[in-house]
Each structure stands twice: as C-alpha cells, then as structure tokens.
Amino acid sequence: MENQQQTLASLRRCAYRIRRFALRMGEVQGQGYIGQALGWADVLAVAYAHALNLRPDEPEWEDRDRFLLSHGHYAIAFYAALIEAGIIPESELETYGSDDSRLPMSGMATYTPGMEISGGSLGQGLPIAVGMALGLKHKRNAAFVYNSMSDGELDEGSTWEAAMGAAHHRLDNLICLVDINNQQADGPSGKVMGFEPLADKWAAFGWHVQRVDGNDLPAVLAAFDRARQLTEPRPRVILFDTLMGKGVPFLEQREKNHFIRVDPPEWQQALQILDQSQPEEAV
Numbered sequence: 001m002e003n004q005q006q007t008l009a010s011l012r013r014c015a016y017r018i019r020r021f022a023l024r025m026g027e028v029q030g031q032g033y034i035g036q037a038l039g040w041a042d043v044l045a046v047a048y049a050h051a052l053n054l055r056p057d058e059p060e061w062e063d064r065d066r067f068l069l070s071h072g073h074y075a076i077a078f079y080a081a082l083i084e085a086g087i088i089p090e091s092e093l094e095t096y097g098s099d100d101s102r103l104p105m106s107g108m109a110t111y112t113p114g115m116e117i118s119g120g121s122l123g124q125g126l127p128i129a130v131g132m133a134l135g136l137k138h139k140r141n142a143a144f145v146y147n148s149m150s151d152g153e154l155d156e157g158s159t160w161e162a163a164m165g166a167a168h169h170r171l172d173n174l175i176c177l178v179d180i181n182n183q184q185a186d187g188p189s190g191k192v193m194g195f196e197p198l199a200d201k202w203a204a205f206g207w208h209v210q211r212v213d214g215n216d217l218p219a220v221l222a223a224f225d226r227a228r229q230l231t232e233p234r235p236r237v238i239l240f241d242t243l244m245g246k247g248v249p250f251l252e253q254r255e256k257n258h259f260i261r262v263d264p265p266e267w268q269q270a271l272q273i274l275d276q277s278q279p280e281e282a283v
C-alpha cells in the first residue's frame with residue numbers, strides 16, 4: 001500500500017511538471033493547444049513515468065513500447081512528456097515551434113526523437129498502430145503499441161475499420177487511449193457527430209473497454225495496469241473523460257478551447273496558479 005501511495009505521489013509530480021513544461025512552451029510561441037495538454041497530462045504522466053518500456057538514451061530500441069501520437073496537434077503535450085521522460089533536454093523547450101527546432105507545432109516523426117509517426121491527419125494513428133502491432137507479433141516481439149487519439153478522430157471511418165481489424169487479428173498487444181474532452185475544432189463533440197454510447201460501440205467491435213476519469217490519477221493508473229495485465233486475446237481501449245485546461249481554472253472555463261487565446265500576461269498567471277497547487281517536492 002505504501003508503495004502505491006509513493007507511486008501516486010511521484011506520478012502527481014510528473015503530471016505537474018508535464019503541465020508546467022507545456023505552459024512554458026506555449027509562452028515561447030504565445031500560442032498552442034494548451035487546453036489539450038493540461039487535460040491529457042495525467043494520462044501522459046502514467047504512460048511515460050509508469051507504463052511504457054523505453055530507453056531514454058536509445059529512442060529506437062527495437063523492444064521499446066511504441067506510443068503513437070495520432071492527434072499530432074497535441075505535440076506540445078507530447079514534448080512535455082518527452083522532456084519529463086528524459087528523451088529531450090529541458091533546455092530545448094525554448095526552441096518550441098521555431099525554425100530548425102526538433103519540436104515543431106505538429107508532431108513530425110522525422111524531427112523528434114520518440115515521435116513514432118507524423119500524426120495530425122486525424123484518423124490515421126489507429127490503422128498504423130494495427131499494422132505495427134501485427135508486425136511485432138509476427139516478429140515475436142512482446143512490446144505494446146499505444147495509440148493516443150482524440151475524440152474528434154472517432155468521426156473518421158478509418159478509425160472504425162482499424163478497430164475491426166485489430167479485433168479480427170486478436171491484437172492483445174494494442175492499447176488505444178482516447179481523450180474524450182468533448183471538444184473539437186467546430187464545437188462540442190456531441191454536436192459535431194454524436195458518438196455515444198461509446199463503450200458499447202468499442203465492445204461491439206470486439207475490444208476490451210474501460211472508461212475512466214482521465215484526470216483522476218489513481219483511476220488512470222489502475223486502467224493502464226489492467227489493460228497491460230489482461231490475458232484476454234483482444235485489443236484494449238481506455239476511454240478517458242478529461243477536462244480541457246485542467247489545473248488552471250481560468251483556462252478550464254474559457255470558451256472555444258480547441259485553440260485557446262492566451263494573452264501575454266496570462267502565461268505567467270497560469271504558471272503561478274499551477275505552482276500554488278503543486279504537489280510537494282514537485283520542482
């Protein structure tokens with residue numbers, strides 16, 4: 001039990017630092033998909049500080065777990081996780097979004113160590129993940145493939161075709177992480193294209209399904225552990241309900257938060273608010 005408490009305390013500090021790195025990168029460019037980064041930070045903390053089997057100094061290690069950023073516009077969140085994982089040095093965040101940086105504003109596999117695919121054309125991550133998971137099985141490689149995607153990608157037919165293929169091939173090495181933030185570029189997800197009842201849909205496609213609060217760290221941790229430890233020969237999906245802007249109340253409440261407008265003084269205000277609620281020994 002003590003170990004579990006220590007694990008959770010350590011993950012809280014990771015999530016705090018991921019939020020902080022993302023805000024600092026946002027301030028460098030004066031913009032960015034910061035609402036998504038704050039909302040997805042708890043999932044990224046559990047992925048990068050607990051679940052993924054990686055070698056930070058060898059990002060292309062053959063036996064690594066693969067983490068695919070299908071929603072390439074979440075790159076700012078992903079870079080923060082790479083910094084936290086020691087794959088990218090913290091000093092590099094100052095280059096975010098500038099010419100010749102390894103950290104472009106949308107995820108690019110050829111630019112960034114640890115970036116497995118160039119996502120961003122939404123709906124492509126899961127099909128690629130299915131191919132990778134199948135390939136690893138053929139090679140008898142025990143690595144997991146994680147596909148990180150947004151709820152907007154549930155509008156894409158390619159997602160559901162891949163979901164059907166994954167179940168057909170019994171890909172128990174595939175874990176799909178969906179950010180249900182109920183937001184898309186054109187408004188609330190339910191208004192753009194209703195996708196509920198979502199858990200039932202994935203289950204009907206042959207997947208093992210969990211749905212949890214993606215900002216509740218103990219629940220996120222338990223869901224990752226369950227997905228990894230299951231012995232059923234089925235792909236696994238975790239549907240995470242998240243709150244955009246989580247941790248910075250004035251950003252949580254902002255309208256049109258697909259691409260939040262943040263005025264220059266607000267970046268420092270956001271960092272201060274985050275720091276006030278920081279877990280002990282976080283910095």
Ligand SMILES: Cc1ncc(C[n+]2csc(CCOP(=O)(O)OP(=O)(O)O)c2C)c(N)n1
Binds near residue numbers: 120123150153184257
């Ligand atoms: C195939 C495709 N269609 C349209 C877009 C344009 N686009 C970029 S982000 C976005 C919103 C998609 O929803 P989601 O990823 O859930 O948005 P968020 O949660 O980040 O607000 C859209 C439509 C795209 N990148 N790819």
Ligand SMILES: [Mg+2]
Binds near residue numbers: 151179180183184189
């Ligand atoms: Mg969304």
